[in-house]
Amino acid sequence: MSRKGKNPKGTRNVLVDLGFEDAEELSVKAILAMKLNALIDQRGLSQTEAASVIGMSQPKVSQVRRYKLQNISLERLMHALVSLNQRVEIVVQPAARASAAGITVAA
Template sequence: MRQEQIFEKSSGNVFADIGLEDADELLTRGKIGIQVIRLLKKRHLKQDKISEILNISPSEVSHLMNGEFQRFSEGKLLYFLKRLDIEITLHRV
């Protein structure tokens, strides 16, 4: 017997798709956090230097680099971009 696969079209926000109340905020944090990680990796910085630049503890650096963005507010993640000399313009819909 062959089982039919069922697919559901995504809304573009996986957090909303699974029914989380703060889906928009989680998606925003994820997008910002990924950009922070990309910049840090591109600069080939060691954990102690990242800690110094972002003004956070080494354990927080580990959480950040492991994608645990829920540990940081949206404002804190934006602050990280600022510390990396990235100019930010936000557009809310």
């Protein structure tokens, strides 16, 4: 992981700034995991109970709870949210300008 130039320009994504190749995907996963964790907390579910409801193993729920998301797919996170009666929307539209291209998630 190396940075280009002496004074790299910061972005709105710290994971990009740190040089992660999959920064956008990790950011999206983190946002979905935050929402999933908030719902688990709101419902007072244990990891075992959450696993049963959302169709994940307890160890996977533990990974989500600790934001260890490298081995958990976006699809799995989205299906978990749907299992908790959430609506997940994916919207694809042209970027207003080339520098605006990217992935954005609102949760």
